[in-house]
Amino acid sequence: MGIPNETDVLIVGSGPAGALLGCLLARRGIDVLVVEKQPDFERDFRGESLAAPSVIALRRLGFGPALERHGYLESSGVTMWLEGRRIFHVDYNRFSVGTLPIEFPQPPLIRAFHEGAAGLPNHTFAAGTRFTGLLEKDGAVRGAVLKQGDGTAVEVAARLVVGADGRFSKVRKAAGLDPEIAQAERDLLSFRLPRPDGWALESELVVDHDRHLAVLPTYPDALRVSHNLPKKGLGALRKAGFDSFRERVAAIDPRLAPLLEGHLRSWDDTSFLEVFNAQVDQWARDGLVLVGDASHTCTPTLGQGVNLAFQDVVGLTPLIAAALARGERDGVVRAGVFAAFLAERRKHKDFVTGFQRRQESSLAMSTPWQTALRRARMRTLNALPVKYRVFDRLLNLPHGIDPADER
The missing domain is CATH 3.30.70 (Alpha-Beta Plaits)
Incomplete structure (x- = not known):
């Protein structure tokens, strides 16, 4: 199937966030074009840890059979060893969410999302296709310029462009949404x-x-x-x-x-x-929204990147669908429709990255006095029930699934 010259939603990047969003929007009858610069999914991904709410969300969205067919590992908890001593432990079975986190490779997960949209005439996937620039008019994004594998440039008009192209997002850069980088x-x-x-x-x-x-x-x-x-x-x-x-x-x-x-x-x-946090003050413009690492790059601590991305997608899907159904002015999805949701997402992202920064600082301690203090602090935290409240808030934010997306 060739690349269309216009679509409702153009998603740049087919990692977990872009692939899932494309599938959910296509299920709602929305014309979607998902483009990915890589020719296939057979490459190394680090984010294989799916938190319990992500597992629950994927099952409610109809991807449970794909998880079961492939197989996965359930993770029972997290343990911290300091200078040879087991100091800290959190048992995931004690959370009320009722499901354990799993370890699941990203390539089959992304394939499952694309297979979920297979056969839908309004879903187009273009592998080996690069984003090269945005189309803009009157201050709004109206689409993008793409380069196919044979070097052919294509202009695609879209009512919304979604930047799902990762921690070094070219869509973000083209939109002038420069991040504040905090190096670990x-x-x-x-x-x-x-x-x-x-x-x-x-x-x-x-x-x-x-x-x-x-x-x-x-x-x-x-x-x-x-x-x-x-x-x-x-x-x-x-x-x-x-x-x-x-x-x-x-x-x-x-x-x-x-x-x-x-x-x-x-x-x-x-x-x-390279480990860093990227904070983007503005996650959306008229005709454009950023998701996942493109909008809130996190450090690898506790593997939260892919889970934050799924939270973005699940929340944005009904907002995008409603905006398109209303027929926004000039056909462009306005940034204002995302404002309240993105404000809440920013609060949770700030909590996660704040925890990660404190963890990084603790791990950098080296002197005998610092390491002794760290052991004492972690031993005290391990004995207190508050550790479960902190980790529950960090790991178990529920994904509010719209009934229209359930399968």
Whole structure:
């Protein structure tokens, strides 16, 4: 199917947020064009942790059978180790939400969203297609310029353009919505290892002074491991040599030592992530709205990026549908229709990123006095019921599903 010259909604980016939004809007009879610069979904995604409310939402939206057919891992909790001692633990079974978070790879999830729209004549997906600029008139966005895989440029008129193109969003830049970047003190180098039999199915944070590992069981039989390094410290780490890097990781968590020796062989087995928060003061313009990482880039702490994106999509879908049904002035969906919803989203995003910044500061502590204070603080928090209130608010914000979207 070719790229249409006009559509109701043009979604740039077919990650989880863009693909889900395209499916939900198409189910409502709205003409949707979803474009993705990559030719397929077979690439490395880090955001595989789906919080319990996201799992519930996906099932209510009709994607439960796809989750079951593929398979997933349920996560039972989160544990924090400080200098070799198990100091902090949250048991997810104690939350009233009634469902556990799951680990589920993104490529099959995105495919499930596209399959959910398959056969709908008003849904078009264009892989290998790049966004190159916005079409604007009288201060409003009226569509976008796209470049197909063969280099052909296409202008597509749209009543709404959705920027779902991630943490380095080109749509955001073209719209003049410049983010305020808050760099974290450290970046991350991640890799995968085989998961030993009997390994606990929970997220673990293993900390030794100012060095740490995040160790997450991953479907079907792997561990995702992230190791911190100083900002702009990748060059020095590589200069010290790969054997030195493996020894550094094993010193933090000796359980990984035999796995590192046999399965982490070169820098090619690792993946670098620059860690930062991006705050965009304005998430919408007339004819345009940003979702997911394009509007609120978070750090990887507790894997909230994909879950925040799903919250955006579930809330925006009925607003977009209602605006299109009303027939806004000049046919353009005005930014004002999103104002109240985006104000609430910003409050929750600020809570999440505030928690993440405090966690980053705590992990950067290195002196004996600082680490002793950190142990005492985490041990005290672990003994108090308030930890469950904090994590419940952080992880379990309900997704309000419109009945029109349920399947």
